[in-house]
Amino acid sequence: MSGWKARIGYLSPSVFETPSDWDLILPQGFTIVASGLNVQAHTEAEFSKAIDALGAGLGIFAAEECDAILMGGITLGTQRGYAAEQEVVAKLSRQVGLPVSTAMSATVAALKFLKVRSTVIATAYKESINQAVKYWQSRVWRFLNQWIKLSCRTMRPIKLRAS
DSSP states (O other): OTTSSEEEEEEESSOOOOOTTHHHHSOTTEEEEEEEOOOOSSSHHHHHHHHHTHHHHHHHHHHTTOSEEEEOSSHHHHHHOHHHHHHHHHHHHHHHTSOEEEHHHHHHHHHHHTTOOOEEEEEOSOHHHHHHHHHHHHHHOSOEEEEEEEOTTTOOEEEEEEO
8 A cells, every 4th residue: 555654745845756776765555745846957947946846845745644744846935045045935835734844954853863073074065055055054954074075967976075
């Protein structure tokens, strides 16, 4: 039976590519219900359009009887900052009546819970997005030690630099 323990809504800024080993990643009894906001390019205008559509984009998950919603991508936090991200997430959670989190906030919460003191981020985003993520992380998570830039085509490292 699908989702007998939890149905997690996943809202992606653009598309959601299901991993081939999805059944090995999710705990038994968990189901992902995915939707997207149709971001077509990594531009400020496209990100703003996606942020403006968040409220309407989350309604589908209540209709699909999800238990919680995870907003993927980096759009909200990097465009508006951590405090604004938390404020918007709380408002959206009240609006839709479900727990809502962002992938970046959930990652930081997990790292703090695990008492991780050193991290490396591997990224294939363009440099302006990397800088926005780096800025967000510097305000929320103080233990970012290295960045690895990956080629978008090959996903192989381009260069390694200290933070």
